[in-house]
Amino acid sequence: MAFELPSLPYSFDALEPYIDAQTMQIHHDKHHAAYVNKLNSALESQSDLQNKSIDELIRDLNSLPESVRTAVRNNGGGHFNHTIFWTLMAPNAGGEPTGEIANAIKDTFGDFETFKTKFNDAGAGQFGSGFVWLVRTRDGKLEVVSTPNQDNPLTDGHFPIMGNDVWEHAYYLKYQNQRPEYLKQWWNTVNWNEVNNRFAQASR
Structure with a gap:
C-alpha cells in the first residue's frame, strides 16, 4: 500500500501568531x-x-x-x-509540561527551564537542516539530541518523544534567519498531551 500524506489535525492558521x-x-x-x-x-x-x-x-x-x-x-x-x-503542536497549547513527562523532565534535567534551554541550544546549534529531539535512549534515559536533514533517532535505537523541525522551510517566512527566536516561540504550540502519549509509548 502506498504511504499517504496525513491531514493536519488543525487548520493552517491555528498556530498563529507563533507559526503563520x-x-x-x-x-x-x-x-x-x-x-x-x-x-x-x-x-x-x-x-x-x-x-x-x-x-x-x-x-x-x-x-x-x-x-x-x-x-x-x-x-x-x-x-x-x-x-x-x-x-506535537496544537492551538491554545504550550506552557509548562504536565503529566508524567513533567516529572521525568524534572528528574533528568532539574527543571523545565534548564531542559528548554538545552533543547533550544541543540536546535540552534544544529548546522544546516535537521531536527532537535527529546528521546528515550535504549538504556531508558531521557536525552536531548539533534539529527541532520531527515534522520531520526529511531534508526539508532532511541525513541523520539518530542521534536522540533529546524529546517529553514519550517520558519523562514516569519522568522527569516532568526532560528533561536523560532525555537523560543515554538514552545507556545507544544501539545503536552501528545508528548505524554509518546512518553508512555517509549516507557513500554
Whole structure:
C-alpha cells in the first residue's frame, strides 16, 4: 500500500501568531507531500518493503537494499519526522509540561527551564537542516539530541518523544534567519498531551 500524506489535525492558521498559516500550508502541502510521493516512487520496485510501516523502515534503515536506502532515509525520514511533528503542536497549547513527562523532565534535567534551554541550544546549534529531539535512549534515559536533514533517532535505537523541525522551510517566512527566536516561540504550540502519549509509548 502506498504511504499517504496525513491531514493536519488543525487548520493552517491555528498556530498563529507563533507559526503563520502560509508556512504551515507550504510545509504540509508541499514539503511533506513531496517526501511521501518520493518515498512511494522509491519503493515501487520493492514489493517486499511496501507492506512495512514507516516505523519499521526507519528503524531497520541500515538493513534496506542500498538501491533504496538513501531515498528511504531522506524521504521516508521526512515523512516519519513530519507525521510526528504535526501532532506535537496544537492551538491554545504550550506552557509548562504536565503529566508524567513533567516529572521525568524534572528528574533528568532539574527543571523545565534548564531542559528548554538545552533543547533550544541543540536546535540552534544544529548546522544546516535537521531536527532537535527529546528521546528515550535504549538504556531508558531521557536525552536531548539533534539529527541532520531527515534522520531520526529511531534508526539508532532511541525513541523520539518530542521534536522540533529546524529546517529553514519550517520558519523562514516569519522568522527569516532568526532560528533561536523560532525555537523560543515554538514552545507556545507544544501539545503536552501528545508528548505524554509518546512518553508512555517509549516507557513500554
